[in-house]
């Protein structure tokens with residue numbers, strides 16, 4: 001329970017499969033948490049994993065927009081049952097799946113501003129969407145539009161330089177272009193276009209909320225540096241796209257006060273602020289506590305890196321987004337497909353299917369492994385685009401095998417982490433004195449692996465207890481937006497309570513510096 005007079009903050013998370021809410025105090029401690037699962041609690045929409053996949057066209061993955069509205073009605077009811085005192089909430093923010101889009105019908109803005117507090121939102125907004133099924137981030141039906149996006153600016157590298165990513169079928173720009181071409185009538189009847197994050201913010205705001213810079217950088221539409229829609233890309237989206245999208249705004253900026261609907265229906269304070277909602281990846285960066293000098297490494301089925309960048313250097317197949325905490329900074333996401341499954345296969349082949357044995361063999365070999373590097377791409381890798389097993393000696397010559405299983409194991413682990421370091425540096429991350437690594441995901445419980453991660457990056461490695469980082473990030477956005485708006489100089493709570501697990505050996509850079517250089521030569525020579 002919130003202490004008397006203590007302000008509370010509401011964070012929402014509209015992810016693929018569910019809508020969640022968390023109420024926190026100003027120390028970011030959770031007071032309440034509620035969830036609405038789409039498949040099980042809204043069965044009338046027949047979703048599977050939160051989306052509707054077309055049998056005839058399996059690339060098409062949509063969700064009824066009104067289902068998300070109804071989920072909010074249900075969630076609010078659950079918060080009432082949990083005795084949440086809405087009058088104590090001073091600010092709201094949220095996070096949502098990136099790239100998905102919502103198409104508001106002409107007149108929707110008017111409807112949003114005049115909602116009847118005695119009735120549910122979904123009943124009043126049922127006909128407010130010109131495209132009733134929102135394309136989600138899982139949709140991949142925009143092949144031809146994608147081609148047009150890259151051609152419009154002179155190729156994939158150019159598009160990545162401008163927008164932070166080469167074109168992707170799930171990205172919102174090509175999705176809007178497809179709708180305007182295939183369904184010109186509905187496009188014409190579209191008053192405004194939202195991302196899923198700004199759509200959810202709109203419901204609280206009582207008017208269409210602007211898109212924040214961070215989520216806008218997942219659209220292949222915005223110029224990362226100027227924070228404006230790129231005119232040549234905007235043109236591909238259809239007539240009047242600029243008006244339909246509205247101008248993007250800084251992340252975590254205060255958008256205004258909560259709508260009278262929520263004040264009258266739920267007893268919110270009319271001064272309660274709505275702070276710009278963002279995408280789940282930017283919010284995760286916030287919630288994980290990644291700040292300048294920190295690198296987040298999630299070790300899962302695939303390994304994903306979250307980086308804080310001051311100067312972005314886009315690479316093909318990596319994503320650069322505007323930083324949600326600092327409009328002059330950037331963040332990057334790098335995804336490596338061959339993570340835990342590749343590590344497991346090596347374990348099964350060389351370490352009798354035992355992690356203990358794997359760790360024992362790993363620790364019995366010298367750091368640097370005599371210069372041997374192993375790259376094991378069981379699945380077509382993203383960074384670099386490569387497939388198969390490759391083994392190299394310290395002269396970068398290709399070998400058919402290594403002489404022992406210990407060498408195989410260390411080569412595989414060092415190869416993975418050196419590759420992550422190579423691409424981190426390429427995209428603009430500066431590994432230096434103050435660099436710290438936050439390891440999350442299943443494999444972050446393996447200390448022997450983390451020691452190699454620490455040595456290859458020459459940086460200490462920390463872990464933290466698992467939390468829903470996107471949702472905690474959303475609550476943090478609310479606190480940040482609120483304090484910035486009130487110009488309060490309170491110290492913000494930090495979501496991160498990291499525990500130091502490993503530190504690099506002193507000579508790690510002497511060993512791994514030259515190996516990264518070798519790997520760079522190998523990647524350029526063999527995979528690019």
Ligand code: XUL
Pocket residue numbers: 015016096097098099137170218279280281
């Ligand atoms: C990122 C992406 C996913 C969604 C999931 O590019 O597509 O992480 O944001 O919600």
